[in-house]
Amino acid sequence: MAKYILSIDQGTTSTRAIIFNEEGEPKWSSQKDIEQYFPEPGWVEHDANEIWLKTLQVIANVMIESGLEPEDLDSIGITNQRETTVIWDKETGTPIYHAVVWQSTQTSDIADQLKADGHKDNIHKKTGLIIDSYFSATKIKWIFDKVEGSKERAENGELLFGTIDTWLLWKLTGGKVHATDYSNASRTMLYNIYDLEWDKDILKLLDIPEKMLPEVLPSSGIFGETMDAVFHGVSVPIAGIAGDQQAALFGQTAFDKGMVKNTYGTGSFIIMNTGKEPIQSKNGLLTTLAYGLNGEVYYALEGSIFVAGSALQWLRDGMDMFRESPESEDLALKVDTTDGVYVVPAFTGLGAPYWDQDARGSVFGLTRGTTKSHFVRATLESLAYRTRDVVDAMNQDAGLKTETMRVDGGASMNDFLMQFQADISDVKIERSKVMETTALGAAYLAGLATGFFKDQEEIKAKWEKASSFEPKMGAEKREDLYAGWQAAVKSTQTFKFKPKKINQED
Ligand SMILES: Nc1ncnc2c1ncn2[C@@H]1O[C@H](COP(=O)(O)OP(=O)(O)O)[C@@H](O)[C@H]1O
Numbered sequence: 001m002a003k004y005i006l007s008i009d010q011g012t013t014s015t016r017a018i019i020f021n022e023e024g025e026p027k028w029s030s031q032k033d034i035e036q037y038f039p040e041p042g043w044v045e046h047d048a049n050e051i052w053l054k055t056l057q058v059i060a061n062v063m064i065e066s067g068l069e070p071e072d073l074d075s076i077g078i079t080n081q082r083e084t085t086v087i088w089d090k091e092t093g094t095p096i097y098h099a100v101v102w103q104s105t106q107t108s109d110i111a112d113q114l115k116a117d118g119h120k121d122n123i124h125k126k127t128g129l130i131i132d133s134y135f136s137a138t139k140i141k142w143i144f145d146k147v148e149g150s151k152e153r154a155e156n157g158e159l160l161f162g163t164i165d166t167w168l169l170w171k172l173t174g175g176k177v178h179a180t181d182y183s184n185a186s187r188t189m190l191y192n193i194y195d196l197e198w199d200k201d202i203l204k205l206l207d208i209p210e211k212m213l214p215e216v217l218p219s220s221g222i223f224g225e226t227m228d229a230v231f232h233g234v235s236v237p238i239a240g241i242a243g244d245q246q247a248a249l250f251g252q253t254a255f256d257k258g259m260v261k262n263t264y265g266t267g268s269f270i271i272m273n274t275g276k277e278p279i280q281s282k283n284g285l286l287t288t289l290a291y292g293l294n295g296e297v298y299y300a301l302e303g304s305i306f307v308a309g310s311a312l313q314w315l316r317d318g319m320d321m322f323r324e325s326p327e328s329e330d331l332a333l334k335v336d337t338t339d340g341v342y343v344v345p346a347f348t349g350l351g352a353p354y355w356d357q358d359a360r361g362s363v364f365g366l367t368r369g370t371t372k373s374h375f376v377r378a379t380l381e382s383l384a385y386r387t388r389d390v391v392d393a394m395n396q397d398a399g400l401k402t403e404t405m406r407v408d409g410g411a412s413m414n415d416f417l418m419q420f421q422a423d424i425s426d427v428k429i430e431r432s433k434v435m436e437t438t439a440l441g442a443a444y445l446a447g448l449a450t451g452f453f454k455d456q457e458e459i460k461a462k463w464e465k466a467s468s469f470e471p472k473m474g475a476e477k478r479e480d481l482y483a484g485w486q487a488a489v490k491s492t493q494t495f496k497f498k499p500k501k502i503n504q505e506d
């Protein structure tokens with residue numbers, strides 16, 4: 001009887017359950033959107049209980065749709081939006097506050113203070129990260145400040161911390177397993193990626209008790225088994241966990257040193273596999289753990305871009321420019337150029353390589369002749385310009401020129417964007433046949449642990465290209481357009497006006 005792997009992909013906007021067969025093909029899937037809470041400008045929160053319940057629902061739905069029995073499942077892989085922080089009561093399993101989402105800037109004051117106190121270099125040296133509200137560390141501290149008595153309760157061992165993988169693993173195992181994998185731990189800004197342990201100095205600095213942190217395990221390995229309630233008494237091993245961007249790298253089978261992938265989802269995350277050797281970036285990139293496998297850890301260079309597909313959602317929902325994101329392609333192609341219009345969608349600050357959490361979105365070069373098409377085209381182009389910012393930095397750090405980039409994620413379906421990406425970054429773009437590379441990566445990690453997949457060579461042979469885009473633009477035009485983008489980013493960074501909160505009577 002053929003067996004299958006169930007992958008849970010808990011992303012920023014939705015939760016998916018996908019069942020893969022032995023060929024690594026997605027056979028059945030179920031998806032549910034996640035409610036987004038914006039309590040104040042710049043804040044983004046999720047309800048961790050909703051995430052858990054929707055995860056259970058998509059698992060149930062996909063099992064019903066497939067007609068499979070739990071016994072047909074070899075194992076489960078989990079992949080997740082990274083950095084998003086949950087703190088919950090160990091006894092009751094109740095979160096003490098909403099999950100503070102990776103995009104949220106509500107902890108930027110804490111991050112600023114850390115920088116002002118001179119911790120930048122030390123934290124970078126230990127964690128490979130650049131101090132920012134993006135990572136979990138400041139989010140934990142913020143929840144402690146917000147929820148009265150929570151720090152004391154954490155010190156007493158009553159509370160647990162986890163990123164979304166840890167939260168789901170804990171729930172799926174009925175509160176038995178409190179663990180994470182290397183890739184997720186490396187995004188907390190609390191984990192020493194060289195010594196492979198929670199960093200005592202950083203924990204002390206932020207007053208975070210180590211006893212609330214999960215055990216860190218290899219990404220491929222048996223984490224635990226599902227509790228009886230999930231599959232009516234049948235235990236299924238959870239055998240693979242990785243943060244979604246590292247999972248996508250794995251799903252793209254970018255195992256070799258120097259291979260690069262870009263996932264164009266809500267944000268855009270470019271990762272280069274640097275193998276067993278970590279590269280310390282001199283150009284604003286992150287050094288991060290890619291995955292732990294077969295007793296080894298593998299490192300990566302990452303450029304995190306906070307806004308990508310969400311810029312299209314903004315055009316759709318906030319600006320009413322079209323009804324579905326794919327329509328953006330037709331609109332962009334109605335004009336040959338943006339006629340000098342640049343959109344810098346820095347809605348929640350600028351990530352790599354700028355790391356400017358106070359920057360906000362801007363538009364340049366408007367004329368009386370600017371139309372909706374120019375605006376949409378400029379927004380799509382911004383995704384490609386931001387990627388080029390990162391690829392240039394990556395090339396410098398790694399001392400090479402990236403020739404090919406494997407792409408996935410919702411916005412990578414946009415052919416106009418992919419061609420512009422190839423042109424503006426002078427890189428060949430390869431779109432993989434399986435678009436669910438994130439979920440596939442988690443399935444591969446799980447299947448390697450159980451022997452469902454033999455080895456990485458077997459997996460590598462399964463990767464297939466759906467389409468590719470070759471650079472066609474001349475160097476002079478490319479550099480001229482890019483110079484305009486760089487000027488737009490520079491101007492964006494100099495605009496730091498924050499309106500005061502003024503009462504109407506004042
Ligand atoms: N054809 C398209 N052109 C541009 N953007 C698109 C297109 N299709 C989807 N998107 C964008 O892709 C994003 C969804 O991609 P997905 O990979 O599901 O994201 P996530 O995993 O972050 O939730 C949305 O932000 C959407 O606006």
Ligand SMILES: O=P(O)(O)OC[C@H](O)CO
Nearest residue numbers: 011012081082265266267
């Ligand atoms: O959920 P996604 O696909 O938007 O990915 C979010 C990233 O993991 C944040 O670091």
